[in-house]
Amino acid sequence: MESFSLILAIVVVTALAFDFTNGFHDTANAMATTISTGALKPKVAVAMSAVLNLVGAFLSVEVANTISKGLVDETGIRPEVIFAALVGAILWNLLTWLVGLPSSSSHALMGGLIGAAVASAGIGAVNGDVLVTKVLLPAIAAPIVAGVAALLATRMTYSLGRKADGKASAKGYRAGQIASAGLVSLAHGTNDAQKTMGIITLALIAGGSLAPDSDPPVWVILSAGLAIALGTYLGGWRIIRTMGRGLTDLQPQQGFAAQTSAATVILASSHLGFSLSTTHSVSGAVMGAGLGRKGGVVRWSTATRMFVAWGLTLPAAALVAALAEWVCRAGDWGTALVAVFLVASSFAIWRISRREVVDHTNVVDTEEPGSDEPAGVVTTAMAAVSPPPAGVTEDLAATVPAPAATADPKAPSATTTV
Amino acid sequence: MSIDWAALGSVFGISLVVTVALVGLFTLGIVGLSRQERAAAQGGSAALAVTGAYACFAACTAAVAYGIYLIVA
Numbered sequence: 074m075e076s077f078s079l080i081l082a083i084v085v086v087t088a089l090a091f092d093f094t095n096g097f098h099d100t101a102n103a104m105a106t107t108i109s110t111g112a113l114k115p116k117v118a119v120a121m122s123a124v125l126n127l128v129g130a131f132l133s134v135e136v137a138n139t140i141s142k143g144l145v146d147e148t149g150i151r152p153e154v155i156f157a158a159l160v161g162a163i164l165w166n167l168l169t170w171l172v173g174l175p176s177s178s179s180h181a182l183m184g185g186l187i188g189a190a191v192a193s194a195g196i197g198a199v200n201g202d203v204l205v206t207k208v209l210l211p212a213i214a215a216p217i218v219a220g221v222a223a224l225l226a227t228r229m230t231y232s233l234g235r236k237a238d239g240k241a242s243a244k245g246y247r248a249g250q251i252a253s254a255g256l257v258s259l260a261h262g263t264n265d266a267q268k269t270m271g272i273i274t275l276a277l278i279a280g281g282s283l284a285p286d287s288d289p290p291v292w293v294i295l296s297a298g299l300a301i302a303l304g305t306y307l308g309g310w311r312i313i314r315t316m317g318r319g320l321t322d323l324q325p326q327q328g329f330a331a332q333t334s335a336a337t338v339i340l341a342s343s344h345l346g347f348s349l350s351t352t353h354s355v356s357g358a359v360m361g362a363g364l365g366r367k368g369g370v371v372r373w374s375t376a377t378r379m380f381v382a383w384g385l386t387l388p389a390a391a392l393v394a395a396l397a398e399w400v401c402r403a404g405d406w407g408t409a410l411v412a413v414f415l416v417a418s419s420f421a422i423w424r425i426s427r428r429e430v431v432d433h434t435n436v437v438d439t440e441e442p443g444s445d446e447p448a449g450v451v452t453t454a455m456a457a458v459s460p461p462p463a464g465v466t467e468d469l470a471a472t473v474p475a476p477a478a479t480a481d482p483k484a485p486s487a488t489t490t491v
Numbered sequence: 492m493s494i495d496w497a498a499l500g501s502v503f504g505i506s507l508v509v510t511v512a513l514v515g516l517f518t519l520g521i522v523g524l525s526r527q528e529r530a531a532a533q534g535g536s537a538a539l540a541v542t543g544a545y546a547c548f549a550a551c552t553a554a555v556a557y558g559i560y561l562i563v564a
Contacts, residue, residue: 132563206494214499222507226514233518241524249517249551256558263562329517334510336558341505344561347498 081280083412084152085273087159089300092269094166095178096126096304099265101312102355103258106328108436109317112250115433122258123306129262130298153401153408154193155276158185160415161394165386167422173311174382177350181390182268183208188391192398212383215349216357223334223358227365230326246325253332260339261351266301270294310431316356319375321363331362353383513554520547
């Protein structure tokens with residue numbers, strides 16, 4: 074670790090920041106159904122999810138060891154490229170969080186890596202086959218598989234459980250939801266915390282402070298686990314609201330069926346070597362459960378916006394990452410510029426989010442921010458926010474003096490994001 | 492380009508069967524317990540229903556344990 078250069082330190086900090094956004098972005102996957110059906114109090118739910126994420130991070134280093142191989146050619150990759158990739162992924166995660174749409178953090182990370190690698194080494198650096206088989210196909214398959222399973226399971230539990238009522242039934246469904254949500258949290262910790270470990274390890278190898286093919290050092294495992302747990306605990310309440318309330322109205326039976334289906338799909342797919350995104354599986358399962366109940370409705374307008382976000386995730390993150398890599402190549406001041414831009418835009422997104430606060434106190438409210446109202450808010454926010462990933466970055470060079478001047482007030486945001 | 496249809500197919504099949512089976516078992520367990528609840532309210536008992544219910548829950552617990560094993564292994 075003696076040759077720990079500044080750029081390497083920046084990459085590690087940025088990777089942990091990404092891990093943090095990953096945590097609060099994906100809390101919804103495990104806990105949205107549990108929170109919206111009232112099985113657990115919001116704060117208790119995110120605390121439980123955070124602990125299980127932390128535990129999951131320590132369980133193995135399998136995923137971390139495979140992350141760098143396959144998608145992009147890792148020979149000759151420089152820390153700057155990884156930095157650019159992370160910038161793209163973080164910004165996309167924050168934007169989708171702002172508009173409250175669940176989208177895959179893994180896709181954002183992959184998109185970032187692809188964009189940065191293409192900008193750095195040309196289009197040949199990306200393995201097209203892997204892109205289709207590991208990204209596109211799973212993105213289509215996951216919600217369908219989980220949705221169909223949840224739909225049938227919901228039908229089943231309603232028809233079998235017609236005679237179930239009273240305390241036993243309420244307690245039972247509550248316990249079932251908590252168990253399956255716990256499994257999803259644990260699986261998320263092993264998968265996503267390890268992705269960050271893999272990225273940091275890749276950067277350390279690329280920067281020459283670790284020997285190639287080494288396992289992640291303990292401090293990497295520890296800090297990645299803590300970052301994702303902290304992010305999970307803060308809770309991405311906006312996304313939880315969309316997933317638990319926005320897509321459909323969930324009853325305990327449906328929440329149980331949806332979360333069980335999601336947990337099964339995630340475990341079955343990762344075990345059988347056809348990894349499916351957690352976010353896509355859970356969203357699909359929630360919609361399937363919505364369709365499975367008689368009189369249940371899926372709000373297709375929200376679902377459509379979510380699908381659009383899924384489609385945009387990879388290209389948007391790739392575009393931002395490519396631009397970031399292009400600026401980084403100008404030298405050290407370019408890298409500094411990108412870092413300042415990242416902090417400034419994260420802070421701006423956080424400021425915008427304060428205009429309409431969603432937290433554990435109002436995450437399950439249906440009355441005031443009912444089904445129509447957030448739709449309007451989300452649409453306008455989406456309309457207002459969608460262009461920036463490309464637009465903001467394009468006039469990056471022009472606008473930089475302003476964010477640089479406000480560097481000081483940004484400090485709080487830097488501490489919260491890292 | 493080789494798409495691993497077999498893996499995708501087995502993910503689909505296994506997820507479907509396991510989910511429906513688990514949710515079904517769990518629901519049966521809940522039905523058993525609430526039958527006991529009703530019987531107890533009328534002063535009787537439903538030993539068979541309760542035994543069945545616990546058998547169902549035991550099977551579900553085993554499935555969760557296997558899930559944790561898959562995560563750890």
